[in-house]
Amino acid sequence: MFNSISAQASKLVNMTQSKRTINSNSKTKLITITSGKGGVGKSTFTANISYLLSQKGYKVAIIDADIGLANMQVLLNVKPQYTLFDYIDAKATLKEVILPTPYENLSLLAGKSGYKYSNHSNSFVLSRIVQDTLDLDEFDFLIVDTGAGLNDYVQEFLNISDNILALTTTDPSALTDVYALMKMLSKDKSSLMLCFNHTKTHNIGLTISKSLENLAQKNRLNSDFMIKYIGNVSSSESISTTGRLRKLFACEFTHDKVTLELNSVIDALLMNIN
Ligand SMILES: Nc1ncnc2c1ncn2[C@@H]1O[C@H](COP(=O)(O)OP(=O)(O)OP(=O)(O)O)[C@@H](O)[C@H]1O
Numbered sequence: 001m002f003n004s005i006s007a008q009a010s011k012l013v014n015m016t017q018s019k020r021t022i023n024s025n026s027k028t029k030l031i032t033i034t035s036g037k038g039g040v041g042k043s044t045f046t047a048n049i050s051y052l053l054s055q056k057g058y059k060v061a062i063i064d065a066d067i068g069l070a071n072m073q074v075l076l077n078v079k080p081q082y083t084l085f086d087y088i089d090a091k092a093t094l095k096e097v098i099l100p101t102p103y104e105n106l107s108l109l110a111g112k113s114g115y116k117y118s119n120h121s122n123s124f125v126l127s128r129i130v131q132d133t134l135d136l137d138e139f140d141f142l143i144v145d146t147g148a149g150l151n152d153y154v155q156e157f158l159n160i161s162d163n164i165l166a167l168t169t170t171d172p173s174a175l176t177d178v179y180a181l182m183k184m185l186s187k188d189k190s191s192l193m194l195c196f197n198h199t200k201t202h203n204i205g206l207t208i209s210k211s212l213e214n215l216a217q218k219n220r221l222n223s224d225f226m227i228k229y230i231g232n233v234s235s236s237e238s239i240s241t242t243g244r245l246r247k248l249f250a251c252e253f254t255h256d257k258v259t260l261e262l263n264s265v266i267d268a269l270l271m272n273i274n
């Protein structure tokens with residue numbers, strides 16, 4: 001299986017985009033959540049780990065960077081008066097687009113479904129909103145929820161982030177996309193954090209992470225590039241139910257196995273970020 005993953009991943013990697021890095025002395029740590037394959041649970045994961053971090057007393061802001069299919073406002077039960085595009089289009093100030101949520105210490109820069117981003121293509125406007133939010137120096141964490149795929153917008157966020165977390169499932173097509181991401185990032189990043197959703201045990205994720213590492217070694221990806229396995233999250237039917245009810249699983253089911261797993265992932269995340 002891992003040979004075919006490698007072959008297919010090569011087709012997905014496209015390194016044509018120009019590079020840009022963020023300059024910041026901000027205390028705010030930038031974390032970008034991505035996956036390659038769609039529907040693996042990124043937005044749900046982002047909302048829940050952000051909530052759990054905020055419960056620990058950290059000030060957290062989420063950027064809904066799923067261009068065109070924004071849904072973080074639904075998960076967090078926020079009715080946005082402004083979206084991040086109002087800031088990009090100079091219709092609102094940065095403070096106005098950083099929205100409070102029903103959860104203490106947790107803010108949202110909402111996206112907008114159906115927005116025609118093509119007006120701003122390659123103008124690095126998304127990097128600018130990240131830079132400006134970091135410069136506020138108000139948050140402990142700025143967490144970016146990207147959309148599916150490795151398109152230009154996702155790459156723009158990956159380019160500017162040193163803390164990248166890939167959420168995947170054990171599904172071969174999801175792993176193919178993760179390997180494509182590893183190939184791309186290994187050229188100029190030092191590491192990638194890997195977390196497995198819909199995965200029953202810690203060991204399943206660990207074993208697959210090791211196989212991906214071995215594949216990287218075999219294919220001579222940059223040997224300084226490290227995969228940091230940070231844990232697994234099981235499936236729970238209540239996750240989609242709470243999502244539909246505009247509630248957060250980790251808030252409603254504080255002692256559930258999934259919430260405990262999410263807390264372990266946070267412990268590993270905090271040990272691994274720059
Ligand atoms: N651990 C889980 N157990 C059960 N259901 C889950 C779990 N994680 C996510 N889901 C469900 O999977 C569906 C997809 O989740 P979500 O929208 O978070 O994925 P996504 O990766 O953000 O998708 P997209 O790529 O479209 O942005 C949702 O219905 C969500 O409730």
Ligand SMILES: [Mg+2]
Nearest residue numbers: 042043066147
């Ligand atoms: Mg999503």
